[in-house]
Amino acid sequence: MDNLQNVMAGFEVVLEPTNLLYCLVGVLIGMLIGVLPGLGPAATIAILLPLTYGIEPVTAIIMLAGIFYGAQYGGTITSVLLRLPGEASSVVTVLDGHALARQGRAGTALGIAAIGSFVGGTVAIVGLTFLAPLVASFALDFGPPEYAALALLGILLVSTIASGARVKALVAAALGLLLATVGRDAFTGTERFTFGSLDLADGIDFVPVAMGLFGLGEILYNLEERHRAVHAPGKVTNVWPSRSDLRESSGAVTRGSVLGFFLGILPGGGATIASMAAYAAEKKRAKDPSRFGKGAIEGVAGPETANNAAATSSFIPLLTLGIPANATMALMFGALLIQGITPGPQLVDQHPELFWGVVNSMYVGNILLLIMSIPLVGVFVRILRVRAAILAPITALITMIGAYTINNSVFDVLLVVVFGAVGYLMKKFGFEPGPLVLAFVLGSLLEESVRRSLLLFGGDPSGFVTRPISAVLLALFVVVAVWPLVQSARRRRPAQAPAPDREEASV
Amino acid sequence: MTAPHPPDPEPAVEPPVETAVEQAVEPETHDDGPPPAGPLANLGAGLVTLALGVGGVVVSLALGVGTPAQPGSGMWPLVVSVGLVVLSLAQLVVGRAGGDGERFTRHSWMPLVGLATLLGLVALLPVIGFEIPSLLLSLVWMRFLGGESWRTSVVCSLGAVVALYLVFVAALGTNVPHLF
Numbered sequence: 001m002d003n004l005q006n007v008m009a010g011f012e013v014v015l016e017p018t019n020l021l022y023c024l025v026g027v028l029i030g031m032l033i034g035v036l037p038g039l040g041p042a043a044t045i046a047i048l049l050p051l052t053y054g055i056e057p058v059t060a061i062i063m064l065a066g067i068f069y070g071a072q073y074g075g076t077i078t079s080v081l082l083r084l085p086g087e088a089s090s091v092v093t094v095l096d097g098h099a100l101a102r103q104g105r106a107g108t109a110l111g112i113a114a115i116g117s118f119v120g121g122t123v124a125i126v127g128l129t130f131l132a133p134l135v136a137s138f139a140l141d142f143g144p145p146e147y148a149a150l151a152l153l154g155i156l157l158v159s160t161i162a163s164g165a166r167v168k169a170l171v172a173a174a175l176g177l178l179l180a181t182v183g184r185d186a187f188t189g190t191e192r193f194t195f196g197s198l199d200l201a202d203g204i205d206f207v208p209v210a211m212g213l214f215g216l217g218e219i220l221y222n223l224e225e226r227h228r229a230v231h232a233p234g235k236v237t238n239v240w241p242s243r244s245d246l247r248e249s250s251g252a253v254t255r256g257s258v259l260g261f262f263l264g265i266l267p268g269g270g271a272t273i274a275s276m277a278a279y280a281a282e283k284k285r286a287k288d289p290s291r292f293g294k295g296a297i298e299g300v301a302g303p304e305t306a307n308n309a310a311a312t313s314s315f316i317p318l319l320t321l322g323i324p325a326n327a328t329m330a331l332m333f334g335a336l337l338i339q340g341i342t343p344g345p346q347l348v349d350q351h352p353e354l355f356w357g358v359v360n361s362m363y364v365g366n367i368l369l370l371i372m373s374i375p376l377v378g379v380f381v382r383i384l385r386v387r388a389a390i391l392a393p394i395t396a397l398i399t400m401i402g403a404y405t406i407n408n409s410v411f412d413v414l415l416v417v418v419f420g421a422v423g424y425l426m427k428k429f430g431f432e433p434g435p436l437v438l439a440f441v442l443g444s445l446l447e448e449s450v451r452r453s454l455l456l457f458g459g460d461p462s463g464f465v466t467r468p469i470s471a472v473l474l475a476l477f478v479v480v481a482v483w484p485l486v487q488s489a490r491r492r493r494p495a496q497a498p499a500p501d502r503e504e505a506s507v
Numbered sequence: 508m509t510a511p512h513p514p515d516p517e518p519a520v521e522p523p524v525e526t527a528v529e530q531a532v533e534p535e536t537h538d539d540g541p542p543p544a545g546p547l548a549n550l551g552a553g554l555v556t557l558a559l560g561v562g563g564v565v566v567s568l569a570l571g572v573g574t575p576a577q578p579g580s581g582m583w584p585l586v587v588s589v590g591l592v593v594l595s596l597a598q599l600v601v602g603r604a605g606g607d608g609e610r611f612t613r614h615s616w617m618p619l620v621g622l623a624t625l626l627g628l629v630a631l632l633p634v635i636g637f638e639i640p641s642l643l644l645s646l647v648w649m650r651f652l653g654g655e656s657w658r659t660s661v662v663c664s665l666g667a668v669v670a671l672y673l674v675f676v677a678a679l680g681t682n683v684p685h686l687f
Contacts, residue, residue: 165607167598171556174591178563178584185580192570192580193563216625220618223652389653393645394667396621400628401637401671405681410633417625424618429544429552430607447583459576 007129010356014364019062022055023361026066027368028376034074035380036391038222039215040087041311042434044071045331046214047395049207049338050402057339058354062361064335068328069365072311073117073373076304077380080109081236087328089271089307092279096292096299103295110377111241112297113304116253118370120309123257124264125362128316131265132348132359136320139345144452145464147322149473151446154323156480159435161273166484169435172426176436179204180443187451199411206334207406208415209440213433214327215399216416217423219392236381240374241297249301252282256302260309265317270325271310278306312362319343319358323442327434330441541612545605553602557595563588617652624648636686637675642668 013019029051033044048067052060075086080097093113100109142150155177159169182193183203194200241249256278263277264270282302283292292299314325315332322344324330336343341354348355383391403416423433457463465471566581567588573579624644631640645664649655655663675681 165598165602167594167601168552168607171591171594171598174587174594175556175559177587178559178591181584181587187578188580190570190580192584193566220621223617223621223648224612224614387653387655389649389655390659390663392653393648393664394671396625396648397641397645397667397671400625401641401675401681401683404632404637404683405675405679408682410629413632414629417622417629420625421622424622428608428611429548430609431552450583451578454575454578459574461575 006352006356007360009353010360011363013058013353013357014062014360019059019361020364020368022059022063023066023364024368024372026063026068027070027365027372028066030067030070030072031074031077031373031376031380032070032383033395034071034086035077035383036074036395037078037082037084037384037388038086038218038225039395040075040085040218041068041071042087042210042327042331043214043218044074044086045328045335046207046210047399047402049211049331049335050406052335053338053406057341058357060339061336061341061354061358062364064332065358065361065365066368068311068332069117069121069362069369072308073114073369074380076113076117077110077377078384080106080113080300081381081384087272089275089311090304091272092275092303093300095279096294096296099293099295100297100300105295106236107377108241108245108297109300110236111374112245112249112301114370114373115241115246116249116256116301116305117308118366119253120257120260120305120307121312121366121369122363124261124309124312125359125366127261128313128319128362129359132316132320132355135316136345136348139321140349142321142345142469143467144449144456145467145470146473148446148449148453149464149470149477150321150323151442151449153473153477153480154317154325155435155439155442155446156477158326158438159432160480160484165430168429168431172431172433173435173439176439176441177443177446179209179436180440181447186444186448199409204415204440205406205412206441207338208403208412209419210331210334210437211399211403212416212419212421213423213426213437214331216396216420217427217433219396219399220420220424221427222388223392236377245297249297251285252278252298252302253305255281255285256305257309260306261313263306264310264313264325266325270314271307274310275303275307278302312366315358315362319347319355320345322445324438327437330434330438333441541609543606544608544610546603547605548608548610549602549605550599553595553599557592557599560588560591560595563591620652621648633684636684638668638672638686641671 014023029048030044033039033047034041039047045064045067051067052063055063071086075090076093076097079085079090079093080101083094083098085091085094097106097109097113100106155173156170159173160166178193180203182200184191184201191201256274259278259281260271260274263274266273279292279299279302282296282298283289286292286296286298311328314329317323317325318329318333320343322333322342324333333343336358341347341351399416400413403413404410406412426433426436453463454461464474563584567585568581570581570584571579572582572585624647628637628640628644642664645667646660649660649663650657653660672685672687675683676685
């Protein structure tokens with residue numbers, strides 16, 4: 001009951017006019033940048049992070065929630081209209097969404113996606129409201145060894161589930177951990193990897209790294225890709241789905257909500273897996289599966305509901321354990337840290353107003369998204385008609401000036417450019433930036449936990465495996481690390497003849 | 508990754524979702540996109556990360572490793588760097604045939620020019636403010652990287668800089684260096 005009171009108090013905070021306004025602005029700008037082709041939610045949030053500076057923490061978080069939902073939906077718009085999914089979790093939306101668009105029913109697809117996202121998001125927030133305090137109370141006994149194991153497991157999971165090559169993702173994660181050590185050592189005060197630079201003495205800020213890798217890197221990459229023809233989207237009419245559309249997709253929305261919620265709690269690309277699973281489930285259930293890929297409305301409703309539900313429920317590990325489950329959550333983690341909030345089990349107890357402020361702002365962000373997206377689809381379509389050649393420098397300049405305003409530091413802008421170049425090169429050479437950013441964010445927590453644990457154990461590392469929770473987490477770590485090797489070994493044995501020797505040495 | 512289908516009335520008709528997804532996105536990602544990077548790219552990338560790892564090991568050792576009971580400030584970076592070295596070596600072997608990422612194309616000079624203009628902006632920003640460098644960057648990106656006409660480029664660039672000024676200086680009152 002105590003919780004209920006806090007929930008209500010949280011709503012009061014969120015419903016203040018200023019906060020509502022910021023949420024509205026967040027949704028709008030999030031969608032605005034999110035519809036720019038090639039910029040997914042992670043890039044959008046990274047570019048817009050400076051906006052939340054200098055605002056009161058609660059308001060800033062409410063605005064972030066708006067940006068988060070707006071950016072998610074922006075990716076959906078480009079998937080349906082341009083076949084350009086903003087991120088992996090809306091890739092399946094392309095299948096039926098774009099088919100519907102070609103039949104002149106883009107409006108229906110976008111409308112159903114908005115409604116599905118709203119329902120999925122809301123179901124997940126309700127689930128989060130009840131589940132998060134439970135998880136947090138369980139995690140309250142976690143000490144440094146548990147945190148070390150949890151952070152390690154989180155980084156490994158995100159790297160393993162990354163879409164690219166697994167070893168490369170792990171290399172990127174190791175680079176992220178190494179980058180996190182730059183600056184003064186918190187324990188001894190020694191400067192590490194600063195090479196005498198005063199700018200580096202305080203360590204590398206998370207925001208320029210994220211803005212560079214996700215934002216500018218993506219913009220530079222698109223400069224090269226742009227010559228590939230992208231068709232201007234056609235006119236979008238009939239955004240309000242008809243009653244029969246709603247009836248047809250209601251089942252898909254319900255199933256997508258539940259599926260998405262549960263898959264989203266798992267670390268590592270929850271939303272992507274959720275959208276794929278929802279699509280597969282709908283196709284399997286359908287009386288006539290051949291409609292899928294040719295404009296089946298359930299093929300949009302299911303995945304779009306599921307990915308939003310999953311994106312929302314992936315806040316649970318972030319808010320209760322302080323472990324971001326994917327790259328977008330890593331950005332939210334960084335944004336919360338900047339606001340002086342360290343997500344973790346103690347957040348619910350010690351700062352209930354903040355915790356419930358964050359949770360309740362999602363309800364509001366979600367509702368605003370629904371209200372804004374449907375009438376504003378026309379505006380966003382018009383933005384998509386603006387040629388990329390004109391949008392690219394503007395986005396780049398917003399990123400650069402935004403980066404400056406964080407600390408009024410030219411060095412930060414330089415960092416953004418450097419990491420932009422790194423992000424571009426990583427993309428060219430097949431490295432995922434996600435694991436790097438996640439590892440970078442968790443790096444100092446991981447190091448601190450490991451060193452505290454060692455002090456706790458008197459230098460005996462076997463302490464990690466004698467404490468039950470950290471032992472279980474580390475066992476999981478080993479399973480996740482070894483499982484793909486076992487699998488590829490098993491797959492190779494029966495199919496030895498066609499397999500070239502290339503895979504042979506991968507073990 | 509094609510798992511055998513569970514008992515299905517018509518297993519041959521229905522491709523797994525992953526395949527369907529790949530097919531659907533194929534035109535965007537592969538059709539006229541550059542081919543995947545080759546073995547040389549993998550070798551280069553692997554050597555770079557390997558070098559970073561080795562550098563990390565050297566610096567960490569110089570920082571002082573300490574003992575497990577009294578970890579020095581170099582211990583954790585050492586562990587991470589050794590991990591990076593091992594993973595880089597693994598990647599050199601695993602990926603020796605190439606196949607990830609994308610080859611550089613004849614359009615790859617564009618990001619390079621873009622990067623140069625961005626660095627120019629960083630250099631000029633504290634000296635003459637953001638307006639003129641932004642205008643120049645925008646012109647280069649629109650006219651030469653984007654192939655827009657001179658007229659469109661000039662008009663849009665001017666409009667963009669004015670809009671940025673209004674947002675960041677007039678409305679938000681940030682401290683970004685500006686001339687006017």
